[in-house]
Amino acid sequence: MSAVAQSTQGSTKKSPPTKKPKGLNDAQRRQGLLLVLPTLAFLAAVILYPLVRAVFDSFKKDEGLDPATGLFVQGGSAGVSNYTHWLLQQCGNVDCPPGTLGAQFYSAFWVTLFFTVVSVVVEIGLGMWFAMIMNRDFKGRGLVRAAILVPWAIPTAVTAKLWFFIFAFDGIANKLLGFVGIPAQLWTSDPTAAKFAIIIADVWKTTPFMALLILAGLQLIPGDVYEAAQIDGATKWQTFVRITLPLVKVPLMVAVLFRTLDVLRIYDLPAILTNGGGGTTSLSMLVIDQIRQGGFNNASALSTIIFLLIAIVAFLFIRFGGADVIQRPPTSKKKDDDAPTRGQAAQVGNPVAANATSTGA
Amino acid sequence: MALRMNKRHTFTVLAGAVSVALVAAACGGGGGGGNAAASSGADARGPITYVQGKDNSNLLAPQAARWNAAHPTEKVTIKEQSDQADQQHDDLVQNFQAKSTAYDVVSVDVVWTAEFAAKGWLTPLKDKFALPTTGFLAPTVKAATYNNTLYAAPTSSDGAMLYYRSDLVKTPPKTFDEMWSMCSIAKQNGMDCYAGQFAKYEGGTCNATEWMNAYGAKVVDDAGKPTVDSPEAAAGLKALADHYKNGDIPKQAITYQEEQSRAAFQDGKLLFLRNWPYVYNLASTDASSKVKGKFAVAPLPGVDGPGTSTLGGHMAAISAFSKNKATALDFLKFLTSPEEQKTNMEKGSLAPVIESIYTDQALVAKYPYLPTLKESISNAVSRPVTPFYPAVSKAIQENFYAAIQGQKTPEAAVKDMQAAMQAASG
Numbered sequence: 001m002s003a004v005a006q007s008t009q010g011s012t013k014k015s016p017p018t019k020k021p022k023g024l025n026d027a028q029r030r031q032g033l034l035l036v037l038p039t040l041a042f043l044a045a046v047i048l049y050p051l052v053r054a055v056f057d058s059f060k061k062d063e064g065l066d067p068a069t070g071l072f073v074q075g076g077s078a079g080v081s082n083y084t085h086w087l088l089q090q091c092g093n094v095d096c097p098p099g100t101l102g103a104q105f106y107s108a109f110w111v112t113l114f115f116t117v118v119s120v121v122v123e124i125g126l127g128m129w130f131a132m133i134m135n136r137d138f139k140g141r142g143l144v145r146a147a148i149l150v151p152w153a154i155p156t157a158v159t160a161k162l163w164f165f166i167f168a169f170d171g172i173a174n175k176l177l178g179f180v181g182i183p184a185q186l187w188t189s190d191p192t193a194a195k196f197a198i199i200i201a202d203v204w205k206t207t208p209f210m211a212l213l214i215l216a217g218l219q220l221i222p223g224d225v226y227e228a229a230q231i232d233g234a235t236k237w238q239t240f241v242r243i244t245l246p247l248v249k250v251p252l253m254v255a256v257l258f259r260t261l262d263v264l265r266i267y268d269l270p271a272i273l274t275n276g277g278g279g280t281t282s283l284s285m286l287v288i289d290q291i292r293q294g295g296f297n298n299a300s301a302l303s304t305i306i307f308l309l310i311a312i313v314a315f316l317f318i319r320f321g322g323a324d325v326i327q328r329p330p331t332s333k334k335k336d337d338d339a340p341t342r343g344q345a346a347q348v349g350n351p352v353a354a355n356a357t358s359t360g361a
Numbered sequence: 362m363a364l365r366m367n368k369r370h371t372f373t374v375l376a377g378a379v380s381v382a383l384v385a386a387a388c389g390g391g392g393g394g395g396n397a398a399a400s401s402g403a404d405a406r407g408p409i410t411y412v413q414g415k416d417n418s419n420l421l422a423p424q425a426a427r428w429n430a431a432h433p434t435e436k437v438t439i440k441e442q443s444d445q446a447d448q449q450h451d452d453l454v455q456n457f458q459a460k461s462t463a464y465d466v467v468s469v470d471v472v473w474t475a476e477f478a479a480k481g482w483l484t485p486l487k488d489k490f491a492l493p494t495t496g497f498l499a500p501t502v503k504a505a506t507y508n509n510t511l512y513a514a515p516t517s518s519d520g521a522m523l524y525y526r527s528d529l530v531k532t533p534p535k536t537f538d539e540m541w542s543m544c545s546i547a548k549q550n551g552m553d554c555y556a557g558q559f560a561k562y563e564g565g566t567c568n569a570t571e572w573m574n575a576y577g578a579k580v581v582d583d584a585g586k587p588t589v590d591s592p593e594a595a596a597g598l599k600a601l602a603d604h605y606k607n608g609d610i611p612k613q614a615i616t617y618q619e620e621q622s623r624a625a626f627q628d629g630k631l632l633f634l635r636n637w638p639y640v641y642n643l644a645s646t647d648a649s650s651k652v653k654g655k656f657a658v659a660p661l662p663g664v665d666g667p668g669t670s671t672l673g674g675h676m677a678a679i680s681a682f683s684k685n686k687a688t689a690l691d692f693l694k695f696l697t698s699p700e701e702q703k704t705n706m707e708k709g710s711l712a713p714v715i716e717s718i719y720t721d722q723a724l725v726a727k728y729p730y731l732p733t734l735k736e737s738i739s740n741a742v743s744r745p746v747t748p749f750y751p752a753v754s755k756a757i758q759e760n761f762y763a764a765i766q767g768q769k770t771p772e773a774a775v776k777d778m779q780a781a782m783q784a785a786s787g
Contacts, residue, residue: 063480065479065748065749065786070478070479070507070508070748071479071480071481072479072480072481072748091784091785092784094780094784096781096784097756097777097780097781097783097784098759098760098763098769098777098781099755099756099757099758099759099760099777099778099780099781099782100752100755100756100781100784100785101752101755102784103781104759168616168621169613169616169621170613170624170625184613186612186613186615186616187616188560188616189560189561189615189616275560275561275562276561277560277561277616289751289755292447292450292451292751293749293751293752293755293785294476294749294751
């Protein structure tokens, strides 16, 4: 008790005009640092070191063959050649010919983006729908919730293998298509069908995750807001667009962020389901292929490129998309807390509507 | 359990490090260099570890028991890896890179030999480690050789054969033209004509290489230089693409790996199938097989006569970091002995590397496909022996796969193949 009192006193004395005091004196700060130090050290070892090491390695040349002995020798410094290999498609002094990994970079880049955009958009729609169903009160809700969550509980490798059998030429997908008169598709080889095979399997697996996060957001919306809307005579669609969507926006954006980052580094699903057939090689698969070909340093360069890509996307989401994964200072939170208490009856429509228009603009 | 294994492993590694340090100290002042590891433990004997992919036919345990009974002081410990070739490769690479002494004898796929040898991870089988290879099938020895030095002992081989429906086709086709002309029989019976494994994976490389070789192409020359950009190679791919387009090869064949193509043949949907010997037993004994007693095998067809198969199989090599290399060499000799080879054939249908076993009357009576298999392996062409094999294989896969679907002309495909191979090994 006295410590707290002391600390507030101390800190206010030191810097009264600047930010609100944090309420910690130097000794406490040191102790706090000491307490988080093991965690920081651990994170540095398992996250920072591999990252820095990969960047460091990406500027080294891969081992080359000494033609005289037929043995591999260390490559030395590479400058930025490992990066130009991917970004400018340069294999040595020539453009990478089709059939090399370098030549696949842009197709892998675009197909990864394609997977990301399409599956995340579909998942938002389906996830929202599932979440609204799960949020409702009805008989057997527990059962429905469990059923919706099952795909998420299955490991991705198993999911991929399941869909591999479903999409086999003699598999059930083609049988079902046959009943409605659509000719059998080559789901693991055809350039169009293969991409949709991946998206279908990915959506099947991860929609529950999306639904779960959205559901958590929905449950935070107080019921009286809806009651008020009902009294005002809002239609179901108006309620959804003007109340549910704005209020669920933050958790929704966090879910979208998670899923986007997830799909950007997708590996296991296409690796097992199509193994890159029909142009479905993702960026992460390219890294593994490069490692298998013995080019660790080159693969480090590609990993770094993917890391930067994901970092940029994450930054854009947090900065402009409103995915508030980092807790904002309490001022903005206070406003949110106030809204339901202040918002009685007809009043409630206003802040929500204002909120919606501001995001629209 | 896992913890204990881990501890023991750590201990082995530590013990290994200490002993290496002792050896180094003992020869203090020597030039050392890159070969220090390779020459240490040359005369040493003691327990060894043999590493191999998953043993599906339960051959390894009895085999190890036979060795251990005869060598009580130099017992072998078996380590089984996963059943996926890529994962086996990754596991070996990790251990070699760490210069781990945990693995003494490793089982190596034919296509990895050059890469491992060039990295200096395998003990060359020469001088003190010379391994007699007389009586072995020549292509198997050639595939274990890199830079004129033998690096591994072939332990099992593999060659593809043509499975055909003997109830529908009386004499098997010897040439491609004969085979394509029989496609009308398939049509009459409402089935597909011919399939191999044309998915984009290692099996696709095997199949595409066979077609190019059959038309007289050489993927790489004897010095390992890519020579695939030739009219012959283009002709091979063109034949594939043409017959894929006209339906002699069903469209789903580009999704086929070994098992899917076997399933199609077993279900009676395919007249001719190119596949490995393992299919024979399964197609004749599987409960679901609809072709029991209705099929036979023949050598792969070619342009004018029998064609050439791609060589498959495994070899055993001694790790450069092994501490007990003398024992390891004895173990290689044990693995390649006629008795063990015969047992592996009988119990696990593994194709032997010793020529005389293929003419063993008792065995031929039981496995009628043996003479065909011998012919297939004797004429087999190994895949390019190069330390950059994964990149070379990728170059073949990507381009043949585009060519068979008509996305690029056969001429352009072989040109790109050649360029990609050169870029990979540059």
